[in-house]
Amino acid sequence: MTENRPQRSVKRTLPARKRIALVAHDGKKTELLEWAARWRDTLAEHELVGTGTTAGRLSASLGLKVEGLMSGPLGGDQQIGARITEQRLDLLIFFWDPFAPQPHDPDVKALLRLAALWNVPVACNAASADFLASSPWLGQPYEMAIPDADAWVAARNPQ
Numbered sequence: 001m002t003e004n005r006p007q008r009s010v011k012r013t014l015p016a017r018k019r020i021a022l023v024a025h026d027g028k029k030t031e032l033l034e035w036a037a038r039w040r041d042t043l044a045e046h047e048l049v050g051t052g053t054t055a056g057r058l059s060a061s062l063g064l065k066v067e068g069l070m071s072g073p074l075g076g077d078q079q080i081g082a083r084i085t086e087q088r089l090d091l092l093i094f095f096w097d098p099f100a101p102q103p104h105d106p107d108v109k110a111l112l113r114l115a116a117l118w119n120v121p122v123a124c125n126a127a128s129a130d131f132l133a134s135s136p137w138l139g140q141p142y143e144m145a146i147p148d149a150d151a152w153v154a155a156r157n158p159q
């Protein structure tokens with residue numbers, strides 16, 4: 001009986017130009033906009049994506065291209081989770097609101113679970129986002145370990 005978690009890992013290299021998701025709940029949008037304004041020049045070096053409302057506000061206030069996915073309550077968190085699973089996202093900055101239950105709380109939890117699973121760096125508030133944005137790894141390739149998905153499937157399908 002194999003333990004019910006991936007037993008092997010493989011290397012994944014994050015590119016120098018990161019694909020960064022920016023997301024904030026309504027009660028945290030102002031904080032995220034203020035944070036992003038401080039880091040505008042840094043963010044401009046990377047590819048930005050966000051849930052619908054957050055992306056629209058960031059794009060307008062920063063004057064940068066921010067790809068807009070679906071709004072969070074309509075499935076945007078799940079779209080970002082899918083990108084993480086497909087190794088198409090490198091960093092998640094998600095100012096989730098600890099004081100406001102969301103209609104899509106299961107989606108929020110699912111997104112944070114996938115980020116933890118796939119070893120994606122996550123910032124949940126301005127201080128952690130400062131640490132990520134000031135990291136020397138932000139502008140360089142970064143090698144990390146992720147679960148070996150092929151080995152996981154093979155172990156569950158013994159010949």
Ligand SMILES: O=C(CO)COP(=O)(O)O
Nearest residue numbers: 051052053054071072073
């Ligand atoms: O709800 C969100 C994340 O869970 C964010 O969605 P919006 O950016 O559309 O407000």
